[in-house]
Amino acid sequence: MEVFSDKLDVFWNGFLGTVQMCLLAAVGALILGALVAVLRISPIPPLRAVGTAYVTVFRNVPLTVVMFFAAFALPLLGSDASFLKIPGLRDVIKPLGTDLPYFRFATIALTLYTTAFVCEALRSGIGAVPLGQAEAARSLGLSFTQNLRHVVLPQAWKLAIVPLGSVIIAMVKNSALAAAFGVIVTLMGVVDELVSQQYYDAVPVFLGVAVGFLILTIPLGLLLDMVERSQKKVATR
Amino acid sequence: MNSVLYDAPGPRTRLITIIASIVAVPVLAYAAYRWIYVPLDQHHQFDGKIWAPIVNPGNQYFPMVWDRWQTGWLNTLKAAGLSIVASLIVGSLLALLRRQLLELRIFRMSPLKRLGLNSTRSATRTWVEVWRGTPVVTTLFFVFMVLPVWGIDFDDRLWFLVIGLTLYNSVVIGEILRSGMDGLPAGQREAAFAVGLRPWQTSWLVLYPQALRVMLPSLISQVVVILKDTSLGGLIISYEEALGVSKQMVEAFHSYNIDIGIPMYFSVGVMYIVVNYALSKLAQYLQKRLSKSGYKAVEPPVTALVSQAEASAA
Amino acid sequence: MRLTRIAAVAVVAALALGAAACGGDDDKSSSNKFPAGSTMAKLADAGKIKIGTKFDQPLFGLKGLDGKPAGFDVEIAKILTKELGIKDDNIEWVESPSKVREDYIQQDKVSLVVATYTINDARKEKVSFAGPYFTAGQDILVRKDDDSISGPESFQAGDKKVCSVTGSTPAKNIEQYLKDKTAQLVLFDVYSKCLDALKAKQVDAITTDNVILSGFQSQNPDAVKLLGQPFTREPYGIGVKKDDKQFRDWINDVLEAAFKDGRYKTAWDATLGTNVKMPTALTVQRY
CATH class of the missing domain: 3.40.190.10 (Periplasmic binding protein-like II)
Structure with missing residues (x-):
C-alpha cells in the first residue's frame, strides 16, 4: 500500500492524461458524430451510403484494429497529426503539443471509433420522435428547416442525451487501450510503470487505476440515471 | 427514408436528389483517390510483394498465413463462445438475484435480517458498479496478473480471457435484463402474484422470458462487443486469437524484410466486419422468428436504448 | 537472394541440429545420470518441459509463420533439453513477455526462462539465474x-x-x-x-x-x-526457480561444455551469425 504515498504523483499524472484524452475525443466525436448522422439521414443516396458504411465498419471492427491503423498507417500516409497542435489548447493539454505524436494518434483513433456510436445515438433520438409530430408540423405548413428546428430536433436532442452519455462513458473506458500504443501518460500506463518496471505489488496499483476510472465513470452514470428518471416521469405524466 | 424528417418527395425534390447524387459520386471518388489511394500507393502499399502472401495461393507463404489465421479464428470463436455463454448465465443469475432482493419486503423483518438484506443489496450494487465502470483492458490485465498470485491459475490463457470478459459482460448483461424486467408493464407482475406465484417464480417464469425477448437487440449488440473484445487477448495476455496471430505474423514477416502490416491488419479488419455482421444478421433473423411465432413484442423501454448504446460502444 | 541465403543457413542449422539429436539419442537412460530428486532428474523422467521465451523478439525468440518459435534463445534452450533427453516435440514453448517472467518462474508455469532476460539484483530477489550465455550492451x-x-x-x-x-x-x-x-x-x-x-x-x-x-x-x-557505442552491459541469463542451485549449476556446466565443443557456435551461426561476432570466451556467474 506504500505505493500510494510514494507514487501518488504517478497516479495523478496518469489520471490527468486520461481526462485530457477523453475530453478531446468526446468533443471530436460529438462534432464528427453529428456530421456522420447528417450524412446518414440525408436525402442523397451516395452520402447516405458513406454514412452507413462508416458506421458499419467502426461498429464491427475492434478498437484495437482502429488503433493499429492510427498508429501505423497515419505515419505511413505522411501525417503526424500536427493539425491537432491547436495554439492555446496545446498549452493547456501538454501531450497534444509534444513532438511525440502517439497521444494524438490514440486520440484520433478513439474519436473515429466513438463517432460511429455518437451517430447512432443521435439517430436513435431522431427515430424516437413520434411520426405524428412531424406530420402535424407539416400540415401546419412548416417548412423543412422550421420543422427540424422547432419540432423534431428539440425533442430528438432530449431523447438522445441518455444514449449519448452512455457512449461517452464507454469511451472513457475504451481510452484505457491507448497505453498499449505508446502513450505512457494515461492511467493504464501507470500499471506498466509501477508494476512492470518498478516492481510494486500489482493489487494496490490496479486498485488505484480502477478507482481512477470509477471516479470518471460512476458519477456520469448516476447523472444519466437521474436524467432518465426525470424523463420517464415526464413521459408517464 | 426517415419520414419524421421528410415528406414523400415530389417531382422537383426527386430531380434535385438525382442531380445531387450525380455530383456527389465523382466528388467522393476523387476524395478517396486523392487522400487514401495516392498516399498509400506512394508508400508502395499496393505492391504485389506485400499482398501476395494473403491473396495469391501460389505464394510460398500463403498456406502458412491462412493456417495461422485458421488457428487464430478458432481461438477467437472459442473464447467468444465461452464468454458469451458464461456471461449470459451469470448475467441472468445476477439479474434474478437483484430482482429477488428488490421483492423481499423489508418491513416484516427483524433488524438483523434487515441489515443483512441491506448489505447484500449494496454489495451486489457495488459489484455491478465496479465491474461495469472499470475498462475491460484493466480487468483483463488484473485477472491475468493477480489471479495466479491468489492461487487461481490455468495453463491455458483462454480461461483468463474468458474470466476477464465474463466479469465485465455478465454485469452489463445482468443490467440489460434487469432493466428489461423493470420496464415490463406492471400488470404482468401483478397478475402473476394474483395467481399465487411466489416472487422468484414471478421473476423466473413470467418476467425473465419476456425481458429476454424485449432486450434481444441489446443482447445482440453485447454479443458483438464480446467478440470484438476477444481481440484484447492478443494484445494484453498474449492469447493467440485472430488479431494476436496477425500481430505475430507481422513480426515474422519483418524478418523476411516484408512490411506486411497494413495488408495484414486491413484483412483481419475485414474479417471482423464479416463475422460480426453475420452474427448480428443471424440474431436479427432469430428475433424475427420469435416475433412471428405468435409472440407480439412489447415496445422496448427507454432503458433498452441506453444499454444498447453503452453495450455497443464498449 | 537474401531469402535463399537465409534458407541455406536454416537448412545447414537444421542438419547440424539433426546430427546433434542423433548423437544424443544413445544416452537415453537419463534418470540415473542425474542425482535423485533433482530438477534435472524430474524433467528427464517426465520427458517433457515447459520453457518460457519471447515470441516477438527477432533473432532471439520469434514465432515464425510455421507457428514455431525460432532464435538464439530457442537454440540455447534446445541444447539444455537435449542434455535432459527431451525431444523437441515435447517442449512446450510458453510466451513470456517481460512483465510476467518472474511470475511464471515463481508459479511453476515454466521450468526455465530463456527470453533475453537481463540478470540484475532486483530480479535475483525473485528468481535465480544461470549464465549469462550472452552479454549485450x-x-x-x-x-x-x-x-x-x-x-x-x-x-x-x-x-x-x-x-x-x-x-x-x-x-x-x-x-x-x-x-x-x-x-x-x-x-x-x-x-x-x-x-x-x-x-x-x-x-x-x-x-x-x-x-x-x-x-x-x-x-x-x-x-x-x-551508433556502436554500448553504454551498459546486459548479461542475458537463464531464469530458474529461486535457490535451485543444483539446477543452476548444471545449466552452467552444460553451457560451458557447449561453448567448448561447438554446439554454442552452431546455435550462434544459425541465428545471430551474420549480425554479431561471437565472443571468444563464455564466463558464467556461479553464486
Missing part, C-alpha cells in the same frame, strides 16, 4: 542521415524522442537521460513498431540491446545506422 539506433545523436547524452536537451519496449531494462536505463519523459519516451510492446516509428520520423532513436539493433540495421542498411 545497450546501444542506440538512429536514421542514417541523422548526425545529431551521438550517445545517450544527446537526449538531455529534451528535443529528441526515443523508443523502447514496455517493462524492459533498456526503457528504464534511458529514463535517467531524459529531460521530459512524457515528451521524449514512447513505449511499444515490440521493437518492430519502434522501427516503423523511426523510419516514419515519429521518433529519432531506438534504444535497446545492440544485437537486436544490429538485426534491424542489417535488414535496413539504407535507412538506419547503429
